[in-house]
Amino acid sequence: MAGLEFKDIRKSYGNVEVIKGVDLSIEHGEFVVFVGPSGCGKSTLLRMIAGLEDITDGDLFIGDKRVNTVQPRDRGVAMVFQSYALYPHMTVYDNVGFGLRLNKTPKDERDAKIREAARILQMENLLDRRPAQLSGGQRQRVAIGRAIVRNPDVFLFDEPLSNLDAALRGSMRMEISKLHQQLDATMIYVTHDQVEAMTLADKIVVLNAGVVQQIGSPLELYNYPANLFVAGFIGSPQMNLLPVTVEAVDERTVTVASSDVPSTRIPVASARGIRGGDSITLGLRPHLLAHSEVGGITGKVLLVEHLGNETIANFALNSGEQLVAALPGSAELSNGVTLSLGFDVADARLFGTDGTAIPVADRPFR
Amino acid sequence: MSSPGPQKSLQRHPLAGWLMIAPAVVLIATFLVAPFVLAFGYSFTNQRLISPNPTEFVGMRNFEQLLGIGVLTLSPEVDEAGSPVRDDDGALQYPRVRDYTRNNPDYPHLEGMREWFGWNWGNDRVLVLARDLVFMKALTNTLIFVAVVAPVQSALALLLALMINQKLRGINVFRTIYFMPVVVSIVVVSLLWRFIYDGRNGLLNNLLEFLSFGLFQPIDWLGNPDTALWAIIAMSIWQAVGFHMVIWLSGLQTIPVSLYEAAEIEGANAWQKFRFVTWPGLRNTAVLILVVITMQAFALFAQVDVMTDGGPVDSTQVLVFQAVQRGYEQQNIAGGSAISVILFLIVLAISITQRYLTRERT
Ligand SMILES: Nc1ncnc2c1ncn2[C@@H]1O[C@H](COP(=O)(O)OP(=O)(O)O)[C@@H](O)[C@H]1O
Ligand SMILES: [Mg+2]
Numbered sequence: 129m130a131g132l133e134f135k136d137i138r139k140s141y142g143n144v145e146v147i148k149g150v151d152l153s154i155e156h157g158e159f160v161v162f163v164g165p166s167g168c169g170k171s172t173l174l175r176m177i178a179g180l181e182d183i184t185d186g187d188l189f190i191g192d193k194r195v196n197t198v199q200p201r202d203r204g205v206a207m208v209f210q211s212y213a214l215y216p217h218m219t220v221y222d223n224v225g226f227g228l229r230l231n232k233t234p235k236d237e238r239d240a241k242i243r244e245a246a247r248i249l250q251m252e253n254l255l256d257r258r259p260a261q262l263s264g265g266q267r268q269r270v271a272i273g274r275a276i277v278r279n280p281d282v283f284l285f286d287e288p289l290s291n292l293d294a295a296l297r298g299s300m301r302m303e304i305s306k307l308h309q310q311l312d313a314t315m316i317y318v319t320h321d322q323v324e325a326m327t328l329a330d331k332i333v334v335l336n337a338g339v340v341q342q343i344g345s346p347l348e349l350y351n352y353p354a355n356l357f358v359a360g361f362i363g364s365p366q367m368n369l370l371p372v373t374v375e376a377v378d379e380r381t382v383t384v385a386s387s388d389v390p391s392t393r394i395p396v397a398s399a400r401g402i403r404g405g406d407s408i409t410l411g412l413r414p415h416l417l418a419h420s421e422v423g424g425i426t427g428k429v430l431l432v433e434h435l436g437n438e439t440i441a442n443f444a445l446n447s448g449e450q451l452v453a454a455l456p457g458s459a460e461l462s463n464g465v466t467l468s469l470g471f472d473v474a475d476a477r478l479f480g481t482d483g484t485a486i487p488v489a490d491r492p493f494r
Numbered sequence: 495m496s497s498p499g500p501q502k503s504l505q506r507h508p509l510a511g512w513l514m515i516a517p518a519v520v521l522i523a524t525f526l527v528a529p530f531v532l533a534f535g536y537s538f539t540n541q542r543l544i545s546p547n548p549t550e551f552v553g554m555r556n557f558e559q560l561l562g563i564g565v566l567t568l569s570p571e572v573d574e575a576g577s578p579v580r581d582d583d584g585a586l587q588y589p590r591v592r593d594y595t596r597n598n599p600d601y602p603h604l605e606g607m608r609e610w611f612g613w614n615w616g617n618d619r620v621l622v623l624a625r626d627l628v629f630m631k632a633l634t635n636t637l638i639f640v641a642v643v644a645p646v647q648s649a650l651a652l653l654l655a656l657m658i659n660q661k662l663r664g665i666n667v668f669r670t671i672y673f674m675p676v677v678v679s680i681v682v683v684s685l686l687w688r689f690i691y692d693g694r695n696g697l698l699n700n701l702l703e704f705l706s707f708g709l710f711q712p713i714d715w716l717g718n719p720d721t722a723l724w725a726i727i728a729m730s731i732w733q734a735v736g737f738h739m740v741i742w743l744s745g746l747q748t749i750p751v752s753l754y755e756a757a758e759i760e761g762a763n764a765w766q767k768f769r770f771v772t773w774p775g776l777r778n779t780a781v782l783i784l785v786v787i788t789m790q791a792f793a794l795f796a797q798v799d800v801m802t803d804g805g806p807v808d809s810t811q812v813l814v815f816q817a818v819q820r821g822y823e824q825q826n827i828a829g830g831s832a833i834s835v836i837l838f839l840i841v842l843a844i845s846i847t848q849r850y851l852t853r854e855r856t
Contacts, residue, residue, distance in 0.1 A: 180755050201761035213752035217774040226770070227760035278760070 130191040130204060130281035130314060131156045132177065137186035139172055139338075146172055148338040149186070154316070154331070156281075159308050162318045163325040164335035164361070170318040173335070174284050177316065178207050190282060206275035207284040210291065212267045214259040214274075220246075221255040224273045245273040248310065249303075265296045272304070276311070285317040289324065301327060322362050326350070334358050352491060356409060356483040365414045365440060365452045369479075374406040380489065382478060384410055388425055388445040394476045395489035402480060411477035414440070417453040420470030427451055429465045434458050443467065536831035543825035556832035562625030564604045566594055570617050578617060588619050595623065629833065632804075632811040635723055639730075639812060640791040647731045648738060648783050655742035656772075669743075673736040680733065684800035687729045691715035691801075716802050719809035726797050726810055734790065738783050745779030746772065781852045785845050792841050813837045 132154040139147035146169045154160050162170040175181040176188065179200035188195055195203050206227075214223050222229075224245055228238040246252045249269045259267055268288055275283055285304070289297045305328055308315050319325055325332050326346045334341040334349065334357070341361075342354040353359035359367045372384040375391055377399045385391040389410060402408070417425075427443030430450070439459040443451040453469055461467070478486040504510055537556055541549045570578040570586040579587045591609050594601045607623035610630055614620075624630040658669055675683060690697040693714025702710040715725040753771045762770065795814040802810040804819065813833055821830025 178755075178759055180758070200755075200759045205759065207756070207759050209752045209756060211750060211752050213750065213756040215753060215756075215770065215774070217777075218770075226757075230761045230766060274756075274760075 131158075132282065132314065132316075133187075133189035135187040135189075137173070137176065137188060138184050139169070139176060139181065140184045145184075146338050147176070147184075150340055152333060152340065152343065154314060156314055157312055159305075159315045159317065159328055159330045160333060161325040161329035161331070162316065162333045162335055163322055164320065164341075166320055168335045169338040170320070170335055171286055174207075174286055174316060174318050177203075177282070178205050178284055179203050204281040205284055206278050206280035206282075207286065208268070208271045208275050208288045210287040212259070212271045212291075214267055214270055216259050218258070219255065220251070220257050220259070220262070220270050220273075223259065223270055224255075224277055226274065227278045241277045241279075242273075245276040248276065248307070249273050264292050265300060268292065268300060272307070276307075281314060283311075283313055283315040285315065287319055288317075290319070290321070297324075304328065323364065326362070332362075334361060336361075352485070352488060353411070353477065354485050356411075356479050359411050359477065359479065359485075363413060365454060367477075368412045368414060368417075368451050370410045370412070370445075370449055370451070372408060372410045374402055374404050374408060377402050377404055382408075382486065384408065384478070386410075387447045388427075388449060388451075390423055390425075392473060392476070394473050394478060396478065397487035397489050397491065399486065402486065406481055408481060408486075409479040409483075411479060412451075412471055413475065414452045414454040416475040417451075417455075417469045417471050419455065419459070420468050422468070424468040424470035425451065426466060426468045429461050429463050429467060432461045432463065441467075443469070533831040533834045536828050537835045539828050541828040541831070543822065543827050545825075552828075556828055557836070558625075560626050560629045560829070560832055560836065562607065563610070563630070564607055564623045564625075566591065566601075566604060566621045566623055567615070568619045568621065570619075586617060586619075591621060591623070628808055628811055629816060631808045632813050632816040632833075635810060636792060636794065636812045638723065639727055639794055640788060642727050643731055643791045644784065644787045647735055647787055648780075650731065651735045651738035651783070652742050652776075654735065654739040655746055656768075658739065659743060659746045669740075672739055675733045675735075676737040680796045681800055683733050684729070684797050687725075688716065688801055691725050691729075693717055717806055719806050722802055722806060722810045726794075726801060729801075730791075730794065730797055734787075738787060741783055741786075742776070742779060745776045749775040777852070781848070784852070785848055788844055788848065789841060792837060 132152075134150050134152040137147060137150045138145065150173060162173060164170055172181060176183050177190075179195070179198065183196050190203055190205070215226065218226065221242055225238050225242045228241060233241070242255070243252070246255055249272060251266065251269050251273065254262065254266060254270070259270065262270065268291075271288070288304070289300050292300060301324060304315075304317075308328075317324075317328060329346055331343065332346055332349055333343050336357050342349060342358045344352075349358060349362045353362060353367070356369060360369060370386065370389060372386040372389055374382060375385050376383040379399065380397075381393050381395050382399050382402055383391060383393045394410075425443075425445065427445045429441055430444050431442040433440040436458065438457065439455045439461065441453050441455060441459070441461055443453065445451055451469070455461075474490065477488065480486055538551060538553060539549050540552050540555075568588045568591075570588060573579050581587060595604045595607050598604070604623055607625050608627045610622045610624040610627060612619055612621035654672055658665060658672070693699070693712060693716075696712075696715070698715065699710070699712040703712065713721060715721050749772060753775070754767055757767050757771050793814055794812050795818065798804060798810050798812055798815045799818075804811045804815055814837065817830040817833040817837070819830075820826045820833065
């Protein structure tokens with residue numbers, strides 16, 4: 129039983145600060161995903177939880193205990209590495225049981241736990257093999273098995289699926305998800321893949337350059353990105369981000385326009401800090417654009433991708449900006465055709481001059 | 495596919511491949527294969543360095559000469575009454591060995607042998623005799639040298655490698671220092687160590703005197719038959735330990751850091767990390783190092799040549815030194831060749847055994 133509490137956690141290598149003050153609380157049993165581009169500090173943050181990196185500044189609590197100076201083995205965590213980190217000279221059985229052997233668990237208890245883990249992960253037939261005789265997916269299973277047998281409070285995963293091919297990644301993702309439900313343990317999972325984040329997480333932490341950009345449920349992040357970074361990072365295809373100018377502002381609406389976008393009144397919760405003439409950004413999800421006869425944004429079709437259930441179309445706008453729309457079904461579109469796209473103003477997102485989101489008007493209570 | 499051109503036709507020419515390996519083949523043949531075959535051949539002849547007489551084939555005689563040993567059991571001298579004769583100190587009297595090994599028709603197989611070592615068996619004295627005492631000393635000294643240097647040097651090198659593999663500021667300085675003796679010519683190193691081991695004003699004696707507040711009596715390390723071989727052993731270990739440290743180090747660096755991290759999270763202490771991660775990861779390196787050190791140790795020559803010339807009283811004779819001395823100083827090329835062949839067979843046998851003992855078990 130353990131949640132985690134991060135209080136202004138910082139990490140520097142020499143003079144370079146790579147984690148710049150992270151505050152976060154994780155409930156017991158939550159599945160939390162750290163997501164962000166490569167090099168943003170996800171692994172560093174995870175390794176600080178494991179105790180593999182010193183915490184330069186701030187306090188980290190696992191359960192009620194401040195663990196900044198606690199040895200990795202005493203933190204009640206188990207970690208699954210991207211490279212699997214299996215001991216090459218040991219059989220699967222010994223790999224899985226290694227931690228139990230180190231802490232002198234009696235032989236029969238150890239055996240029972242190893243076999244139980246093997247059963248959960250459906251790898252009973254692999255126990256006598258060595259890591260070199262296993263496929264990537266099987267190795268990852270063994271690595272997870274090694275974490276399970278120790279019955280940790282917190283599971284840590286560092287990009288566990290990124291060495292696997294796409295199909296296997298999909299099925300392992302589901303298994304990890306299933307495992308989380310079975311084990312009732314806290315899981316912290318690092319990935320640069322927003323799809324993994326969206327599908328696995330109870331709570332996503334978006335990181336960029338060592339700074340937390342937003343914390344929230346997958347849908348919260350998708351629907352209400354806190355800033356331009358999150359807006360661009362979460363969702364596929366990416367959200368369209370068009371530069372627009374503020375034409376008029378009142379308490380509850382902002383009217384924006386540009387050479388591409390006709391004058392549009394967008395409801396907001398508060399327009400504080402926005403002034404007429406400001407250059408701000410209009411965010412439109414490709415899936416929320418629809419073909420419209422009148423008004424809307426006009427563009428010339430550049431490229432069409434037919435996916436069967438939907439059609440992804442790239443448009444060139446007058447200003448030279450590009451726009452992506454995901455249209456339902458197999459829309460009849462050919463290159464060079466000019467088309468008009470409309471959207472519901474309630475779906476439009478605005479980002480102020482500093483890149484942070486302007487609060488959305490009728491956001492449902494979360 | 496084919497694009498004919500000058501380049502292509504040259505590559506296609508049947509002789510092109512042979513031409514390309516020719517330099518290597520010539521060099522290997524001249525400096526490795528030919529000497530090897532020659533030594534092998536000479537060892538069955540009576541070839542001398544310079545001799546007016548034609549070379550003759552002598553079969554195994556050189557080897558019999560080198561390896562001939564015999565056992566002689568001597569009973570104490572007895573008086574008429576049949577009780578053992580004792581001298582003034584009460585020690586038993588034995589017949590002279592020489593009476594058995596010189597022109598004694600009852601003991602033809604001991605002809606020309608000399609006493610090597612012996613022990614008491616009840617009242618009897620058992621003696622092991624050798625036809626070529628110097629060779630036997632060289633053989634045993636070489637085996638002692640190998641038996642001490644191989645384990646001690648590899649263990650020491652591993653210890654240094656483990657210490658140097660840490661991420662500490664300025665660790666490269668230590669790497670350089672430990673590796674330095676390897677770069678310096680062994681002849682130069684040997685000369686320097688002669689000063690260190692010097693009997694009167696040597697560095698080692700001075701140091702020991704200083705550390706023991708003058709109680710230590712200076713030893714002529716290289717001039718004393720009891721210490722000379724050990725002095726050479728110590729110096730040889732020191733000289734090449736850096737080389738093997740670097741090989742260990744390269745082995746250590748092939749072990750992924752994540753294995754240590756996983757072990758750390760699972761609760762392994764420093765010893766357990768070594769035992770379960772480092773050591774298994776170093777298997778292949780260990781085999782390599784053991785084989786290389788053994789070979790190098792058998793090839794011991796320069797240190798002896800520079801520091802002791804095989805002395806005092808043959809206490810630092812070793813096989814390669816003997817082979818050279820025999821071949822060139824005594825002009826007995828056949829004898830020297832025979833020693834080389836024996837050395838070759840020993841090294842071959844040992845490396846095959848090592849390979850077998852350290853084989854990959856599946
Ligand atoms: N041992 C180290 N020394 C110096 N810089 C490091 C070290 N480890 C990581 N970094 C830097 O810290 C940043 C975050 O790294 P990391 O946490 O591995 O990123 P990722 O989000 O891809 O997992 C990167 O810019 C990286 O270059
Ligand atoms: Mg990473």
